Amino acid sequence: MHLDFPVIIIDKDYRSESTGGLSIRALAKAIEKKGFEALGVTSYGDLTSFAQQQSRASAFILTIDDEDFREGRAEPTVASLRAFVKEIRCRNEDIPIFLYGETRTSVHIPNDVLRELHGFIHMFEDTAEFIGRYVIREAKAYLDSLAPPFFRALTHYAEDGSYSWHCPGHSGGVAFLKSPVGRMFHQFFGENMLRADVCNAVEELGQLLDHTGPVAASERNAARIFCSDHLFFVTNGTSTSNKIVWHSTVAPGDVVIVDRNCHKSVLHSIIMTGAIPVFLMPTRNHYGIIGPIPKEQFRWENIRKKIESHPFARDVKAKPRVLTITQSTYDGILYNVEEIKEMLDGAIDTLHFDEAWLPHAAFHDFYGDYHAIGADRPRCKDTMIFSTQSTHKLLAGLSQASQILVQDSQERKLDRDIFNEAYLMHTSTSPQYAIIASCDVAAAMMEAPGGTALVEESIAEALNFRRAMRKVEQEWGADWWFKVWGPDDLSEEGIEERAAWILKPGERWHGFGMLAEGFNMLDPIKATIITPGLDVDGDFADWGIPAAIVTKYLAEHGIIVEKCGLYSFFIMFTIGITKGRWNTMVTELQQFKDGYDQNLPLWKVMPEFLAKNARYAGYGLKDLCKQIHGIYAANDVAHLTTEMYLSDMEPAMKPTDAFARMAHREIDRVPIDQLEGRITSTLLTPYPPGIPLLIPGERFNATIVRYLRFARDFNERFPGFETDVHGLVKAVVNGKPVYSVDCVR
Structure with a gap:
């Protein structure tokens, strides 16, 4: 395992035949004899991209020599060293960093740099073998500290080599080796995944169902990282997390307050619990983008009026058991949670924020109070707060990885035994341990400062994508181009500030009307791309490009989007998005524009689609857009769908x-x-x-x-x-x- 985490040596003389070059290569050889890879490079290169190598390194050795500290050269050398160490430490507080030199000592290094180091190695005072052992000891200690509790226990179990007499029946993958197709499956997924696929009879791994052992330790660790009082891993997605929360607090005949823009799992919960739903209605623009529920609807007197006018809720005397809000919406609209808590504390038993699309918000100051649970957030006096999060959507969990976060109120603490009865109702007695491990690791990855850096990079990449799209429009899109939905006045000076993304009352770009000041924000990592043909008022242009055609084109060119509307489609900048990925999106959209402008034939630009739908033979890309746009306009579909939902x-x-x-x-x-x-x-x-x-x-x-x-x-x-x-x-x-x-x- 350590071989996958090399010791990275940065020395401009690494490949030279000088004394320094020979000695540093001797150190590298000594490290490799001890079973670690040593990777030598000759310059810092781009600091930011190089510092990202901390995720695959076990240690850094940075060489300084007399040449670097000649009169007039010391300051640039120290500046480069300081910049590199800063870039590393903003992502990773613990990875060992060593300085290696001939005669220079700590006297020559500023203390702000020195205090970040794990050692100062002198070239000729010890043997390469001794120094190598010293570096490897620190590297091993660092690597051994990385794995969180459950993932550590699972890897140890998988490596132990014990014979399995329990479920699952493939017995650590052995059964697959007895069949040709099974062997193909084994080769595809690998030994470790199959050895780690175990049942809840393995005592040393603990129990998900009663939250004991390493599972419980990992849930406590994740609760600390996410700043919640309680946290529970869930292995069947946030659909199941929502049902667990509801069954722990709602019974037949209870009145519940629900965002009409809710996930269907919440509606399934209404059906299963026998609750009486009273809905809050969100706004909606004519692009088909669902906006926020106006702040006035959250005021208790207005909720009470809704209850009193409801044919089945009006006779229920008890206060509502739960209010469920979608936070964020599909397109990235957020609510100021502290304002909702202030309005409804004590009036509603439980506030439940479905944050399937927002688990990253707690790790960056950009999001402020626009998420449910975080560090130093005030508690409600009477109302308990739940947040359900899809670890697999925005963080690094496997599919179906989810978690439930709980913040106790001042007067009420979560009864874990009662809660666990609902948890057991919806959790398999044979949970997938790889999903549990991914919940564990995804939480550990968000530990400061690494989690903050990951979210910072997501925001930065999303902003750079928006800048790139506007640049294309300025230079090439005079006739038409795609727009990224968002505020119009994103100046370079303010684009990275939260204030730029607050939805202001009456702004035309969002089309949601007179929203309350400061109550809602757009998450910039959610990018909804608007195609030509429809404006925010629902008026159709003479020509247009339906989004479904664009997304089918993109799919044939290796780009799969998250959601497609009439004239919009949606992409997300998760912590896994790269510059290459979003730049490819920009270039493919340019290719689409070129194909549309030339009305290139479908057999050339969308051959797979045409093979399945021969009726479009002879169509060009513009022809197809014209046909579908015409039908949308003739049926006034934008207004129809808005009226339908409202x-x-x-x-x-x-x-x-x-x-x-x-x-x-x-x-x-x-x-x-x-x-x-x-x-x-x-x-x-x-x-x-x-x-x-x-x-x-x-x-x-x-x-x-x-x-x-x-x-x-x-x-x-x-x-x-x-x-x-x-x-x-x-x-x-x-x-x-x-x-x-x-x-x-």
């Missing part, structure tokens, strides 16, 4: 009762043209944006039916660009597709 959603039954009708088969499968006035027994969720439109128990209105008719007709006319609506059941009758929804009989 229309009155009449609750005719409790969600759990309507869903029970489906379970009991007390339903009718109703065609689209007959839906108006009927009560749905299932979730109806159009993609995009993937936000449920109706939930069980709500009644279809004319606007929603009109949209479903459009989606049906569009799908028949433009195969390959179908609007996916979960909840629509497709059947073929007399050779033609018929779309229906399961409704209460």
